[in-house]
Amino acid sequence: MSILxxxxxxxxxxxTAVLNDISFSLNEGETIAIIGSSGSGKTTLLRCxxxxxxxxxxxxxxxGNVIFxxxxxxxxxxxxxxxxxxxxxxxxxxxxxxxxxxxxxxxxLAAELLAQERPDFKQKKKELLAEITERGKKLLADVGLQDxxxxxxxxxxxxxxxxxxxxxxxxxxxxxxxxxxxxxxLDPELTGEVLRVIxxxxxxxxxxxIVTHEMAFARDVADLVLFxxxxxxxxxGPAKDTIERPKTERLRQFLSxxxxxxx
Amino acid sequence: xxxxxxxxxxxxxxxxxxxxxxxxxxxxxxxLVIAFGLMSKWRPFRNLRTPWLRKWRxxxxxxxxxxxxxxxxxxxxQLIIIFYGPGIWFGNNLWAFSSGRMSACVLAFVINYACYFxxxxxxxxxxxxxxxxxxxxxxGMTKGQIFRxxxxxxxxxxxxxPMSNEIITLVKDTSLxxxxxxxxxxxxxxxxxxxxxxxxxxxYTAVFYLLFVGVLTILFNSLEKKLSxxx
Numbered sequence: 001m002s003i004l005x006x007x008x009x010x011x012x013x014x015x016t017a018v019l020n021d022i023s024f025s026l027n028e029g030e031t032i033a034i035i036g037s038s039g040s041g042k043t044t045l046l047r048c049x050x051x052x053x054x055x056x057x058x059x060x061x062x063x064g065n066v067i068f069x070x071x072x073x074x075x076x077x078x079x080x081x082x083x084x085x086x087x088x089x090x091x092x093x094x095x096x097x098x099x100x101x102x103x104x105x106x107x108x109l110a111a112e113l114l115a116q117e118r119p120d121f122k123q124k125k126k127e128l129l130a131e132i133t134e135r136g137k138k139l140l141a142d143v144g145l146q147d148x149x150x151x152x153x154x155x156x157x158x159x160x161x162x163x164x165x166x167x168x169x170x171x172x173x174x175x176x177x178x179x180x181x182x183x184x185x186l187d188p189e190l191t192g193e194v195l196r197v198i199x200x201x202x203x204x205x206x207x208x209x210i211v212t213h214e215m216a217f218a219r220d221v222a223d224l225v226l227f228x229x230x231x232x233x234x235x236x237g238p239a240k241d242t243i244e245r246p247k248t249e250r251l252r253q254f255l256s257x258x259x260x261x262x263x
Numbered sequence: 264x265x266x267x268x269x270x271x272x273x274x275x276x277x278x279x280x281x282x283x284x285x286x287x288x289x290x291x292x293x294x295l296v297i298a299f300g301l302m303s304k305w306r307p308f309r310n311l312r313t314p315w316l317r318k319w320r321x322x323x324x325x326x327x328x329x330x331x332x333x334x335x336x337x338x339x340x341q342l343i344i345i346f347y348g349p350g351i352w353f354g355n356n357l358w359a360f361s362s363g364r365m366s367a368c369v370l371a372f373v374i375n376y377a378c379y380f381x382x383x384x385x386x387x388x389x390x391x392x393x394x395x396x397x398x399x400x401x402x403g404m405t406k407g408q409i410f411r412x413x414x415x416x417x418x419x420x421x422x423x424x425p426m427s428n429e430i431i432t433l434v435k436d437t438s439l440x441x442x443x444x445x446x447x448x449x450x451x452x453x454x455x456x457x458x459x460x461x462x463x464x465x466x467y468t469a470v471f472y473l474l475f476v477g478v479l480t481i482l483f484n485s486l487e488k489k490l491s492x493x494x
Contacts, residue, residue: 050401082403090401096394099493100416109412110402154494172402 001064003028003207004049004176009058010070011044011231018044019055020231026176026224029205033218033239036228037254042211043093045228046178049209051085062087062175089174093181095161097153103164104149107171108136114172139167143197159190163197177201179210195221215258219243227251268455268464275451276471279437281365282447286372286433293373294380300326301385326381333378339439342371346443368440376433383425387418420490427483434475448472 002025011019019041026032034042047053049060051068060068067084097106111132115121121128140149143163153161162182169177179198183191195217201208202221212218218225222239227250235248246252303322311317333341346367350356358367391414399409441450452468455461 052397052400082405085401086403088401090398092394092398094392094394096392096398098395098398098413110399110404113404113408113412152493168398168402 005061007059012056030223031208032224033222034211040228041231089169089177091179158186159193275448285369289373290376293377297381298384330378345371387422391417
């Protein structure tokens with residue numbers, strides 16, 4: 001059974017349709033890359049999955065359970081959304097680390113706040129917090145930042161900041177990890193370290209959705225690729241096949257512009 | 264004479280400091296409440312047909328009008344209305360108790376300054392990038408947690424310079440209290456001009472203001488320095 005199912009999702013901003021009838025599904029442990037030119041709706045799709053935008057229509061299912069249904073208003077309650085969004089982790093293009101907290105605090109903050117809601121928090125406060133700190137340290141070590149844990153975001157390079165953001169997104173063990181152009185705000189020499197971390201996650205069979213402009217990366221790391229244009233899915237399929245032998249003229253054009261850029 | 268003047272001016276300074284401290288104690292939190300009012304997005308009629316009613320945000324609208332009135336009229340006028348108004352219009356002097364004058368004064372100052380503060384708060388909150396709130400949201404934080412744990416400190420860092428301006432202005436605005444016969448610094452200094460025909464106590468009051476503002480400046484600078492650990 002697929003871990004994520006997106007059914008006929010639509011999104012309008014005023015009278016402009018940004019997403020039009022988007023459907024796809026994703027199996028546990030798979031990585032899907034969403035490609036397409038700017039303004040094609042990739043980021044909006046990701047934001048809909050994370051409830052940063054409310055879809056105007058359609059359904060989203062995780063593990064076969066409807067977590068969002070535009071037709072059912074009750075499911076849109078704030079409390080419900082808060083619970084459902086923990087299914088997803090999100091890594092932003094602009095990192096969005098909290099500047100007043102150290103790398104480690106950035107990773108542990110959400111888990112600490114969540115632990116405070118547990119009925120047994122008062123009795124087990126020390127153990128719970130120690131556990132969260134340990135886990136935060138491990139997550140940062142996993143992205144290669146064991147000796148940067150006490151530094152503040154402005155003391156870190158862009159690549160390091162984005163790796164902290166990845167550790168933070170993993171801190172609540174989301175079912176599905178989303179990346180919104182994770183390397184677009186980085187200098188070219190810093191993209192490698194971030195892509196390596198994402199590649200490592202793919203090898204560990206983390207379920208991921210990656211909006212990216214890195215075609216070679218999408219081809220090599222993703223299992224599936226989804227090509228969007230003007231708010232619709234134009235082509236989708238296995239990543240390597242689809243990128244090497246596109247079936248539609250539009251994807252061919254899109255990819256050839258990339259090839260020119262890289263040559 | 265010097266010591267008598269100093270003693271009287273210190274008493275005047277006491278009134279100023281009392282008014283200053285009480286105004287801050289109430290206006291700082293009230294300003295935040297008003298700021299939330301200004302930013303309220305509540306649209307109770309969003310499902311109706313009429314376009315302007317759909318867009319109407321009554322809380323934001325009402326607080327904007329209050330802020331407009333309070334910032335648009337002189338504090339001196341507000342002070343006079345609050346102190347004399349109840350007696351004139353309702354035949355009932357609310358302020359006829361021992362510290363009534365100071366209370367009326369504090370009320371007027373709190374309303375006035377809270378409105379100025381609210382606009383500064385709003386600027387500070389809106390200046391925090393949207394991405395910060397979104398990062399909190401996707402981590403499952405509630406709106407309250409996002410405000411307290413993420414937005415608040417970043418807002419404070421942003422508003423220290425404009426707040427320091429406003430608070431320094433408050434020190435000098437305390438001199439308006441004399442309009443309802445509170446002996447603040449300037450009135451205390453001026454009284455010697457009338458009673459003994461000397462003018463230097465009036466200039467001497469400037470030293471008190473300068474010292475007061477000097478201490479505040481040092482405090483603001485150290486707060487700014489304390490918050491410089493992040494960007």
